Amino acid sequence: MGLIRIQHLALGIALTALTTGCSSWHPPVVIKVVRTINNSETISSKDYEQLREVTEDAIDHIRSVDPTIRPQLTLSSQKNFVDEIEDQTRSGFGPDLLITDSDTALELYKRKLVDPIVISREDRADTPSYLFDLVTAKDGQLVGRPVNQFVQLACFNKERLPSPPQTLEQMEQASEENNFGMALQLKDLFWSAESFDAGEAMEAALAKLPPDAERQSNVTAWLHWLENASYQQNIRFLNDQRTLRDALVAGELDWITCWSSSLRELREQMKDKLALAPLPKGPSTKLKAATKLQVWALGRNSSPTQREKALVMIDFITKPWAQKTYALAGRNSLPVNRKAAKIVAAKIPGGTEALVMYAQESLKANAAKGQSKARVFRDPERYETISDALLDTIYDVSSPEESSQKILKSLRESDS
Numbered sequence: 237m238g239l240i241r242i243q244h245l246a247l248g249i250a251l252t253a254l255t256t257g258c259s260s261w262h263p264p265v266v267i268k269v270v271r272t273i274n275n276s277e278t279i280s281s282k283d284y285e286q287l288r289e290v291t292e293d294a295i296d297h298i299r300s301v302d303p304t305i306r307p308q309l310t311l312s313s314q315k316n317f318v319d320e321i322e323d324q325t326r327s328g329f330g331p332d333l334l335i336t337d338s339d340t341a342l343e344l345y346k347r348k349l350v351d352p353i354v355i356s357r358e359d360r361a362d363t364p365s366y367l368f369d370l371v372t373a374k375d376g377q378l379v380g381r382p383v384n385q386f387v388q389l390a391c392f393n394k395e396r397l398p399s400p401p402q403t404l405e406q407m408e409q410a411s412e413e414n415n416f417g418m419a420l421q422l423k424d425l426f427w428s429a430e431s432f433d434a435g436e437a438m439e440a441a442l443a444k445l446p447p448d449a450e451r452q453s454n455v456t457a458w459l460h461w462l463e464n465a466s467y468q469q470n471i472r473f474l475n476d477q478r479t480l481r482d483a484l485v486a487g488e489l490d491w492i493t494c495w496s497s498s499l500r501e502l503r504e505q506m507k508d509k510l511a512l513a514p515l516p517k518g519p520s521t522k523l524k525a526a527t528k529l530q531v532w533a534l535g536r537n538s539s540p541t542q543r544e545k546a547l548v549m550i551d552f553i554t555k556p557w558a559q560k561t562y563a564l565a566g567r568n569s570l571p572v573n574r575k576a577a578k579i580v581a582a583k584i585p586g587g588t589e590a591l592v593m594y595a596q597e598s599l600k601a602n603a604a605k606g607q608s609k610a611r612v613f614r615d616p617e618r619y620e621t622i623s624d625a626l627l628d629t630i631y632d633v634s635s636p637e638e639s640s641q642k643i644l645k646s647l648r649e650s651d652s
Contacts, residue, residue: 345379352377380531388526431518441647459636
């Protein structure tokens with residue numbers, strides 16, 4: 237699939253301005269930026285208009301501070317994204333900056349398509365250390381700079397569902413009168429695995445630890461819940477997040493799992509009907525915040541001047557002022573900078589309490605110890621094996637017991 241280019245836009249969702257002090261640079265320098273869009277998302281003309289709206293002020297500011305900068309933004313689906321970047325880089329026309337998720341950045345580095353980035357201890361101080369862990373390669377190199385997090389939560393129609401379920405058990409009971417939807421994607425369902433502590437079993441399998449009956453029982457219990465949920469008349473598993481959102485807006489569903497990156501779109505379409513809530517809790521007593529970490533990575537084809545300016549952009553976007561301004565403007569992401577996160581938490585209006593709660597939890601030092609998620613997600617073969625097991629369970633092809641054995645065996649036998 238070819239890349240879709242929007243000429244003369246500056247850095248899409250994550251850039252609001254550049255530092256002063258750059259205006260003496262000459263001559264004009266083109267900075268090629270690529271930003272990934274989720275595989276299941278449709279890049280429409282409306283998306284373009286929203287990007288133009290979000291970046292209009294940024295472009296003016298960039299040109300007033302440094303008129304030599306000429307940013308070019310390209311949107312690309314994550315499908316075949318790494319292969320496309322490889323083709324561009326090998327031919328000498330790769331991007332200078334890549335805005336993507338942490339897992340994709342790690343895969344790009346593995347294929348030698350991005351350069352590592354060095355960040356001083358002082359610059360690391362205001363960002364939780366576990367976020368750097370999520371984008372650190374096996375050789376210890378940092379492959380991208382964490383910029384913001386998108387949080388997974390529940391989006392619902394408060395006119396149809398006044399009180400959202402707080403537990404999985406309550407969700408099943410509420411489904412007698414209301415319609416619930418979830419996406420048939422491992423990334424979108426992993427929150428439910430962690431609700432049963434199934435992620436710990438996957439982590440143990442990845443570490444090649446001997447089989448453990450209790451850990452496996454957690455995976456089996458999770459799959460039993462998915463199986464039982466699929467039997468409920470008003471709990472539906474749809475193909476992707478886009479389909480879920482369309483169904484919520486159309487009134488076909490009353491409650492869905494969603495990502496905070498979609499809140500702008502849902503707010504525009506649902507107005508005051510939209511409400512947010514934490515995802516329902518399961519048997520696990522360990523509260524985890526499900527997030528997608530967005531990072532900025534350095535392409536390998538940059539000239540020295542392009543690299544210098546790319547680093548200026550990365551440095552600026554992680555400063556408290558830019559982090560705060562971006563988060564408050566979009567109201568759909570959590571800054572990685574602790575100082576900015578505190579400001580955002582205090583300023584976001586009451587309709588986003590759930591988002592703030594998850595944000596605060598994700599800032600805790602031990603909130604993201606589950607490296608199994610990142611390791612599973614970045615391995616296509618491993619990801620497909622688990623996804624197939626989920627589908628087989630939901631569609632009643634395999635029992636939860638059989639599927640749990642298949643999942644843990646595949647992780648234990650993996651090379652990495």
